[in-house]
Amino acid sequence: MKTLKIPEATIIRLSVYSRFLYTADKRGIITTSSGDIAEGVGVSPAQVRKDFAYFGEFGTRGVGYNVKDLHRHILKILGLSNIWYVALVGVGNLGLALTSYKGFRERGFHICAIFDSDQGKIGTKIGEVAVQSIDELEKGVRECHAQIGIIAVPAEFAQQVADRLIASGVKAILNFAPVVLNVPPEIELRNVDLAVHLEVLTFNLGMQKA
Amino acid sequence: MKTLKIPEATIIRLSVYSRFLYTADKRGIITTSSGDIAEGVGVSPAQVRKDFAYFGEFGTRGVGYNVKDLHRHILKILGLSNIWYVALVGVGNLGLALTSYKGFRERGFHICAIFDSDQGKIGTKIGEVAVQSIDELEKGVRECHAQIGIIAVPAEFAQQVADRLIASGVKAILNFAPVVLNVPPEIELRNVDLAVHLEVLTFNLGMQKA
């Protein structure tokens, strides 16, 4: 089986290209080139072509790429031509922010279950989804067939929430708690730590002075 | 001038190590090793030592590292021994989530000015800081000497907010809007796109099946 490994950096850039193409398409642009895309997103044209080359040939030599076609191809590659069901655990400010984040719905991510431990929140509706007790996590996740779990609870509860999500059939986890989670290798895990980004900024600011 | 370039991956890992050390210190652990740290955060011991080596010698051969000392060194490297003043623009759910994010305050990030365009929000207090009209952005940013700006406004306003932050003296920007911002090269810019993370997950889930 031919499975040449794709750099994660390539996947992240594909995601960025897809937003560029979405915008270009909305503006009525029919054809684009690796040069256009490169300029629009701040990478080199060679990089753009190389990234596409991992997945096939989407352009026409001498002409460029059809915006709509290329966009469709990339969405397919990223798995965004399916609907993905997502379970959200934790309805603090961050959890709330995620429920109202338009980018998710637009790209086929459907939050189908929401859990919290706060009695005051249980039963309230967020959008169309009622907040369930965290005691019902397993049941709720199974009922809506969530493949993805988002952890937005305090650090000290994150590991047990992860364990329970996995036990309930979730295959991928997006973790916002600042802890290193232990998950089986077949589970996809990504960590988002908001403070890390600020720290990279301050490191670089420090460098400038030096 | 000896300025060997530090990989950004190294900075991100330093940030992760620092949290490990913070926890170890709170637990009363005095001494640690590259092996301990590596296990705790999921990298190789060689990687840990290499990362430190960019900045100096912090350990004792045959013994390991003093937890408190090492932690202090890393905070210093990351620029976290200063207080950083931060201006937040946009008080939607995400902006709110950021104001209440404990990790920021703990690590020396002090949100000193908050702006929004919604009349209903202007004047209300979030924590100790009153929301100001976005019309007063320049004045407000200057008054509190914010070095860092956080953009949490809709994509279509992000560029102009960036321009105004920079004009007001901000040196670094953390951008949550899903657009490519144009900023002068001396301005530090990091983009956080929440949807990208989910897309990397779904790409990898797709790969598993294939």
Add this chain to the structure above:
DNA sequence: TAGATTGTTAATCGATTAACAATC
């Protein structure tokens, strides 16, 4: 001293860039 663990060098691995033949 013997055991442990650092700091550092060299080897490996992987990703980016440059160049160009293919071709519309």
Add this chain to the structure above:
DNA sequence: TAGATTGTTAATCGATTAACAATC
């Protein structure tokens, strides 16, 4: 045909890993 731009190969660059001498 001449000009443009892709897809791909080879060269470069950079980051990670492995190995080991230094040394507590």
